[in-house]
Amino acid sequence: MSFQTADLCDAHDPLIRVVAPMFRSFGGRTRFCGPIATLKLYEDNGLVRTALESPGNGRVLVIDAGASMRCAVVGDQLAALAVKNGWSGIIAWGCIRDSAAIGAMDLGVFALATHPRKTVKK
Template identity: 65%
Template sequence: MSFLTTDLCDANAELVRVAQPMFAIYGGRKRFCGEIATIKVHEDNVLVRDALSQPGKGKVLVVDGGGSLRCALMGDLIAALAVQNGWEGVVIYGCIRDSVAIGALDIGVRALNTHPLKSRKKGAGDTNLVVTFAGVDFVPGEFLYADEDGIIVSRQALKLTAAN
């Protein structure tokens, strides 16, 4: 079902937290929502690949990359894994690469920017913890909604209505 974050905010003002507007839209799916799963890494995308290699139906992966603009944490091959495994979307507080190819995939992707350099491959980082950026705490098990107007988070699933 379609939704608008503006309508969700209007109907659920006391339930939602709104991320600061700093993310660009990259994936082929402009609107997406799902249960939050989290990863915290620094210029290393092994855990991102590992997570998106797992089943993700109904989930959104939120990656705290520390806001680094020095390399990409996801490219087209990892994004294709996410599609194959049913993920709804990925929000990266960092960069992606292969943006044209990712734009052709049926997945929602938000990131700070693009960068042609791939990340390190050491496997360092943490999973399934509260991560904070863009003025919002992203808590595993809570819900994220993203569309052309922004990203919102709620402790509970929100009732979706048809978008205008």
């Protein structure tokens, strides 16, 4: 059975919530899904590493990084760790870096933008 997103929205309009189109796809996997794990942080990605070091089992890591545009919360090393540990994808309300390398990985990655600066460990 297959569904078209637009048709589902039309049929269930009062019940549907749609994320504003602010995220860009950076990963090598453009479609991904799975149970989510969530993090809330601001310009320090230590918790991201801790989460991605655990088995992903097909989960998606959703990071509320406060929409910071001053540094990246995920780079190629953390993305590679996610692939190694079986995560399906990462969604960051913030920035990533190393987008070319991440684009070559079998991982879904959505973020607001790219930024070359790493986070500050607090």
